[in-house]
Amino acid sequence: LNESDNEETLAPIIPFLVCSHSSKNKSAFQRLEPMLEQTGAYLKDATIVLNDPKKTCYHISLKYEVAKEIRSAMISRKDKNNDDDHFTILPMTDLMKIQVNTMAEVLQENWAVPETASPSDWQRLIRVGLSSGRRMNLNEEEVVRAAHEIIDDIRAAAEVGTRNNQRQRRLQQDDKKYTNESFTAALSSLSDLFSLTSEQNEANKRHLRKNSNAAKLSESQNKWKRSLELGLEAEHSCQVMFNTLRVDAHFNNKGFDIVLNPRSEQDTQPERVNDEPNNDGIEQKRHDDVEVVQCENGIECSASNKHCVASLIMALSTHPSIVSIETEGPPEMNDFESQWITQSRTEGKRPLRGSGITGENQIITIIDSGLDINNKYFGPTSNTVFDRWDYSQRKVVKYDHSIGDKTEPKGGHGTKCAGAAAGKVAGTDNKANGVAEDAKLHIIDIQDGNGGLRMPNAFSIFQSMHSTGGQPSRIASGSWATAYKAYPFSCRFFDEALHDLYPGDLYVASTGNGGYDENNKVSKMRTVGNPASCKNTLAVGASESHGDRITSGAKGIEYMAAFSSRGPTYDDRMKPDLVAPGASVLTPYAHEYGKTVEVYGTSFSAPTVAGDAALVRQYFTEGHLPCDWKNGCKFDPSGSLVKAVLMNSAAPLKEQVQVARPWLEKKLLEKVNEYDSTQGMGLVQLDSSLPLPGKNRIKAIVKNNKQIADGEIQDIYIQATPGKCANTSYKHDLRVTLAWYDPPGANSCA
Numbered sequence: 200l201n202e203s204d205n206e207e208t209l210a211p212i213i214p215f216l217v218c219s220h221s222s223k224n225k226s227a228f229q230r231l232e233p234m235l236e237q238t239g240a241y242l243k244d245a246t247i248v249l250n251d252p253k254k255t256c257y258h259i260s261l262k263y264e265v266a267k268e269i270r271s272a273m274i275s276r277k278d279k280n281n282d283d284d285h286f287t288i289l290p291m292t293d294l295m296k297i298q299v300n301t302m303a304e305v306l307q308e309n310w311a312v313p314e315t316a317s318p319s320d321w322q323r324l325i326r327v328g329l330s331s332g333r334r335m336n337l338n339e340e341e342v343v344r345a346a347h348e349i350i351d352d353i354r355a356a357a358e359v360g361t362r363n364n365q366r367q368r369r370l371q372q373d374d375k376k377y378t379n380e381s382f383t384a385a386l387s388s389l390s391d392l393f394s395l396t397s398e399q400n401e402a403n404k405r406h407l408r409k410n411s412n413a414a415k416l417s418e419s420q421n422k423w424k425r426s427l428e429l430g431l432e433a434e435h436s437c438q439v440m441f442n443t444l445r446v447d448a449h450f451n452n453k454g455f456d457i458v459l460n461p462r463s464e465q466d467t468q469p470e471r472v473n474d475e476p477n478n479d480g481i482e483q484k485r486h487d488d489v490e491v492v493q494c495e496n497g498i499e500c501s502a503s504n505k506h507c508v509a510s511l512i513m514a515l516s517t518h519p520s521i522v523s524i525e526t527e528g529p530p531e532m533n534d535f536e537s538q539w540i541t542q543s544r545t546e547g548k549r550p551l552r553g554s555g556i557t558g559e560n561q562i563i564t565i566i567d568s569g570l571d572i573n574n575k576y577f578g579p580t581s582n583t584v585f586d587r588w589d590y591s592q593r594k595v596v597k598y599d600h601s602i603g604d605k606t607e608p609k610g611g612h613g614t615k616c617a618g619a620a621a622g623k624v625a626g627t628d629n630k631a632n633g634v635a636e637d638a639k640l641h642i643i644d645i646q647d648g649n650g651g652l653r654m655p656n657a658f659s660i661f662q663s664m665h666s667t668g669g670q671p672s673r674i675a676s677g678s679w680a681t682a683y684k685a686y687p688f689s690c691r692f693f694d695e696a697l698h699d700l701y702p703g704d705l706y707v708a709s710t711g712n713g714g715y716d717e718n719n720k721v722s723k724m725r726t727v728g729n730p731a732s733c734k735n736t737l738a739v740g741a742s743e744s745h746g747d748r749i750t751s752g753a754k755g756i757e758y759m760a761a762f763s764s765r766g767p768t769y770d771d772r773m774k775p776d777l778v779a780p781g782a783s784v785l786t787p788y789a790h791e792y793g794k795t796v797e798v799y800g801t802s803f804s805a806p807t808v809a810g811d812a813a814l815v816r817q818y819f820t821e822g823h824l825p826c827d828w829k830n831g832c833k834f835d836p837s838g839s840l841v842k843a844v845l846m847n848s849a850a851p852l853k854e855q856v857q858v859a860r861p862w863l864e865k866k867l868l869e870k871v872n873e874y875d876s877t878q879g880m881g882l883v884q885l886d887s888s889l890p891l892p893g894k895n896r897i898k899a900i901v902k903n904n905k906q907i908a909d910g911e912i913q914d915i916y917i918q919a920t921p922g923k924c925a926n927t928s929y930k931h932d933l934r935v936t937l938a939w940y941d942p943p944g945a946n947s948c949a
Contacts, residue, residue, distance in 0.1 A: 214291040214330040214522040215266055216248065218256040221284050227255040228909050233284040239265060244331030248945040258291070258522060258945050260331040266290070291330075293394050293516035298525035298947050299685050299769075305509045305526055306422070323502065324654065326688040327515060328454040328523035328946060342448035345520065346455040353389070353431070353514040354441065360388035360432030389510065390427055392517040395420045423513060430510030435500035437507035444502070450658035451695065454523075454688070457511075459502035523946040525687055530645075530652045530679035531711075531728075532568070532612045532802055540745060540756055540780050541634065541811050541883040544850065550886045550894035551814050556823065558635025561813040562596060562672035563620050564664050565806065566655060567613030567679070568646040569603055570595065571789035574614060576622035576631065577640070588667040593625065596639045599663045602653050603644025607789050614789035615798055616678045617642070620806035621813070622787050631785045631795045634810025641672040652679055657692035657730070661701045673704050673816060673838070676809035678802035680711045680728025685769040685947040690733035694943040697735040697838060702904075702940055705838040706736045707809040709801035710775045711764035714740075714877075715858060722856060722868050724876065726764040727774045734941045734949055737812075737842050738774045740764065741781025741804040742852060742882050743859055748783050748797065753859035756780070759871050759878055761858040763801055766876030770949045775879040776842075777849040779804040779811070782859055799860055808845065811883055815841050818889055824901060825890050837904050843938035848888035849880035888934070 217238060219230040227250045235242060240259040249256040269288055329337075329345065337345065390396045431437055445458040502508055508526070515524050542549050551557075572580035577594040584598045585605060598605070607614055623629070623636040643663055645653050664672040681689065693706060713726035731738035741763040743749055745756050760782040766774035781804035788794040815836070818824065822833035836844075856868040856877060871878050886895050900917065907913055919933050 212260045213519045214260050216289045218254050218287045219284050220254045224252045230255045246945045248948045296516045322460040324527040325457040326525050330522040337452050339448040342452050346446040356389045357431035389514050393513050395423045426506045426509040430506035437500050439501035440507045532679050543886045544884045550891050554891050556814050556817050558638030558813040561638040563638050564641040564672040564675040565617045566643040566677045567616050568611045569607035569613045569644040570642045571607045571614045574787050575793045576618050576787040597641045599643045604647045609790045611789040615786040616806045618787040619784050619803045620810040635813035638813045657696045661696050674812045676707045676806045678709045678805050686949040689729050691943040693730045693733045694735045698940040705841050707805050708736045709805035710738050710740045712762045713764045715761040724765045727766045732768045738776045739805045739808045740775035740778040741801045742778040743782045744780040750861040752865040757852050757854040759856040761856050777880045778878050779807040812841050815844050839938045839940050840903050843936045844888050846880045847934050847936035848885050850884050851881035852878050
């Protein structure tokens with residue numbers, strides 16, 4: 200924000216990072232009002248990026264003149280250490296908008312179409328957040344139109360770069376026909392706009408000469424330049440990528456997804472909103488001095504060319520309407536003992552089942568590859584569930600195939616996960632019955648063809664769960680994950696949906712199976728995937744099972760499975776939240792009637808806990824909690840209360856991490872500790888938290904949906920007598936758990 204900046208060339212409203220400082224310990228809420236008053240920003244568009252005792256930083260969009268006035272006012276202040284709020288302000292530069300590690304991920308080779316997938320099944324996402332100034336009160340159609348306008352701006356700038364590159368080559372060949380004057384550009388090229396490739400950025404050059412890491416910085420600049428030269432500013436201009444991409448507005452209309460799918464260029468291009476032409480006329484007419492080079496095989500100029508994708512991200516970051524960019528690949532699957540282990544941790548003892556709590560009148564949503572609906576553990580099932588909710592069915596009450604294709608592969612992943620949660624052979628206490636054996640199922644199929652899973656939108660998941668005039672599903676389980684990264688859009692969507700719209704629901708997520716480095720035979724921390732790393736989801740890791748469910752040499756239920764992905768999250772929050780058996784679990788096998796299979800993975804720990812969550816919900820909705828309330832003890836528990844009970848019940852594992860899969864050498868690794876990022880709170884044990892007359896000797900105090908205002912203090916008095924339960928396992932065991940759904944954070948900043 201230099202005095203020499205040309206205000207006329209800047210956008211009227213652009214994104215800034217504003218930090219509010221004060222000498223007192225203040226909350227972000229207390230600092231918010233003075234910041235809004237100072238900047239004139241809107242409350243709904245101030246996103247918290249950082250909060251600590253000394254400062255709170257926000258993403259907001261401001262007029263350039265306002266930002267300049269704030270900066271001048273702060274410079275004129277002599278004393279910044281008093282109790283009044285003061286501010287620092289920075290414009291959001293291009294590199295600040297790109298999520299950490301995004302370019303490294305894209306420039307890896309995994310952006311090419313996998314050999315196991317056909318091009319029509321392959322897709323990747325670029326997720327884009329609009330600045331608050333651009334997204335004011337936009338509807339879905341307007342967001343899509345804004346996205347196309349931004350893409351058109353990018354193609355215009357890319358064309359300038361292509362012309363400049365062609366000019367340079369011709370000048371080098373001494374072609375007298377082309378002179379500097381004949382290539383005067385009305386617009387800047389992408390190379391000029393992006394900070395690390397701009398030849399006109401003298402400040403960058405001076406910084407490069409002074410920087411002690413000059414060689415490293417120069418190498419980085421060369422990588423960015425190469426992506427532009429082989430991507431948007433190449434002669435092919437990445438035509439196929441642009442012709443085949445699709446734009447989807449985010450559910451909250453605060454951004455959009457660019458869906459990249461390298462189909463052949465003969466495919467129909469997505470229809471523009473209102474059939475409007477491009478605002479710069481690129482597709483109608485190109486400049487006469489640009490040679491359009493067609494791709495020989497269609498790959499070089501498609502989204503399978505990683506440089507096309509990388510340069511598109513670079514271009515997006517230079518646009519003043521954009522505040523954040525990240526990529527997201529497709530989610531990957533996280534490939535009777537579970538009943539007693541998570542109910543009592545005592546072999547054969549299932550106290551909730553003995554109290555009639557088996558998941559009855561509860562519905563669990565499984566988001567996965569589909570379901571063999573007429574399998575012995577789920578059928579018979581009428582085809583009516585493909586079209587509507589049908590509560591008369593024994594197990595499956597709704598099969599949502601809006602993303603998938605109504606089919607489940609032989610031995611499919613979804614059938615195994617559904618079985619771990621709520622599978623049941625009719626009228627039989629079968630070893631492979633799920634934890635909530637009498638619960639019903641709502642299926643969301645997210646696999647279409649042989650191309651793997653498609654990433655569902657968090658809002659669409661919860662909408663599907665509530666798309667009925669009857670009883671909705673309130674518990675969801677997803678046994679898949681995208682790669683470990685800083686707080687991504689997908690987490691923001693899950694956290695926003697649960698906090699703002701669906702606080703009565705619980706989403707259970709598997710952490711992933713990346714916790715063990717098989718080559719170096721050591722544990723791998725910071726491998727938890729998304730959405731397990733989100734704030735409001737319940738992340739489940741895998742512990743070992745017992746008896747027939749463990750392989751020879753495995754130690755059993757006090758040991759952690761080495762493959763289970765670990766935390767902490769990118770911003771150092773504890774994950775997983777808890778663990779459940781995942782090595783192994785006995786589950787149904789799709790399309791071989793009655794067949795079962797032992798499976799390994801956090802994929803099967805998560806639905807086990809989803810089944811436990813259904814038992815907790817039934818416990819409260821049927822009034823099993825002993826109390827003397829005037830209106831009785833039946834109530835509808837919030838999702839955060841169910842989460843609190845599950846975490847409160849968990850007991851830390853006492854031993855070590857063990858490599859215990861049948862095909863690997865058995866090996867003991869590090870010891871687990873209480874509340875670490877290997878096991879979180881520990882192994883679920885419901886009879887440690889839920890009073891069950893005749894089954895245990897505990898009491899519980901429950902507060903459901905209790906609101907606490909900013910600055911308010913609420914006291915709860917508990918009388919506990921140490922030693923009163925001296926002859927039980929509950930001696931001196933007082934547990935207090937507070938859980939809540941947190942507002943969504945800014946991208947990369949939970």
